[in-house]
Amino acid sequence: MMQKIILITGATDGIGKVAAKALAKQGHKVIIHGRNKEKAQAVRDEIKRETGNNKIDTIIADLFSLADVKKMSEEFKSRYERLDVLINNAGAIFGKNRETTKEGLEKTMTLNVFSPLLLTELLMDVLVKSPSARIINTSSAMHRRSAKPDFSDLQLEKRYSSSGSYALSKLYLIWLTQHLAAQLKKQGIRNVTANVSHPGAVATQFGQSNDKGFFINLVFKGAMGLSRIIRVLGDPEKGAATTVxxxxxxxxxxxxxxxxxxxxxxxxxxxxxYSKENEQKLWDSCMRIISPYLK
Ligand SMILES: NC(=O)c1ccc[n+]([C@@H]2O[C@H](COP(=O)([O-])OP(=O)(O)OC[C@H]3O[C@@H](n4cnc5c(N)ncnc54)[C@H](OP(=O)(O)O)[C@@H]3O)[C@@H](O)[C@H]2O)c1
Known part of the structure; x- marks a missing residue:
């Protein structure tokens, strides 16, 4: 198998870390993205030690900040000429009260939708340089529980809830992936593909922080607690299988x-x-949000 250059976001824990290890085991050059330098370096060292693969690198960015995403893409391009696989894995569910980032954007949408879209767009020039590049976005089966989208309220100012907003963000990520794939085809770019996955319900740090309200807290913490005794959730290895x-x-x-x-x-x-028109509306609305960072 050709040795690929693979960038994986949120690779310091959970599914991302397990996927990074599995890809390192296959001999690829894996770039571990994290928001905390020490944690990312510790994961890098652990993967090197356990797989014997020394071609493991780290890159740091807080994905709550679109400015940071841009900086990360520039740093990546200063180190690498091409990218074979981009795995947009980082994602989370947030608390019962709507929160915004320091750039004034709603947190669920920023981490789960705007950041992966911006990173993908900013890295497209190095993806195109690969003989065969793949973009993999991490969604969730929770998208099936999404309420009707409101494109005039991408920042969820009118309607916010912890699980509802998470479900909507994962639905949006599917539509954006489909749109990107169609756009690449239309532009005649045949060497870059884009797909989206659901990792299954697995025992990670997912949903363990933030106060999501009594009942949702109970579901997440209860499932995690029970998993230590009986198999309620899958293990992260299972969760990483589709990504790998x-x-x-x-x-x-x-x-x-x-x-x-x-x-x-x-x-x-x-x-x-879903409709083609809604997909286009979503794409245009997201593009308006990330466009200042594309220049
Ligand atoms: N676990 C499940 O049952 C499940 C089910 C369906 C879908 N998913 C999806 O699978 C993906 C991975 O989730 P997981 O279960 O592995 O969760 P996790 O254990 O909480 O890991 C999340 C990863 O994302 C990183 N991250 C979070 N916020 C970040 C930020 N602002 N900037 C940079 N990095 C950030 C975390 O970094 P730190 O190490 O610094 O915290 C960590 O590396 C997510 O997209 C999630 O929505 C998970």
Missing amino acids: YLATSQQVEGVSGKFFDHKMKEEKPQDKH
Whole structure:
């Protein structure tokens, strides 16, 4: 297998860390993204030690900041000429009260939607340089529970809830991935594919911080607690399987614009609110938000 250059966001914990280790084991050059330098370096050293692969690097950015995402893309390009696989894995569910970043954007949308979209757009020039590049976005089965999108309220000022906003952000990520895949095809860019996945419900740090309200806290903490006794949640290895598959398997070479479940199976995402027009509206609204950082 050709040695790929792979950048994975949120690789300091959970599914991202496990996927990074599995990809390192296959001999690829893996760039661990984290927001905390010490934690990222500790993960890098652990992966080197456990896999014997010394081609592990780190890159630091707080994905709550679009300015930081831009800086990270510039740093990546100062170190690497091409990118073979971009895995937008970092993501989270937030608390019961709407919160904004220091740039004034709602946090769920920033981490789960705007940051991965901006990073992808900023790295497109190095992805295109790869003989065969893959973009993998991490969504969730929770997108199926999303309420009707409101494109005039991307910042969730009118309607915010912890799980509702998370579900909506993961639905948006699917639509944006489909849109990107179609756009690449239309532009005649055949060497870059974009797919989106659901890792399954697995035991990670996901949903363990933030006060999401009594009942949702109970669901997340209860599931995690129970998992230590009986198998309520899968292990992160299972959660990383589809990511690793989409990153390197020959079976998905050339496949683009598809949604894959946690068993590496192509699935139809929820289409209750879907239309080409809505997809375009979402794309245009997100582009308006990230455009200051694209210059
Ligand atoms: N676990 C599940 O059951 C499940 C189910 C469906 C979908 N997912 C999706 O799978 C992906 C990975 O989740 P996980 O379960 O592995 O969660 P996790 O254990 O909480 O790991 C999340 C990773 O993202 C990083 N991250 C969070 N906020 C960040 C920020 N502002 N800037 C930079 N990095 C940030 C974390 O960094 P730190 O190490 O610094 O905290 C960590 O590396 C997410 O997109 C999630 O929505 C998970």
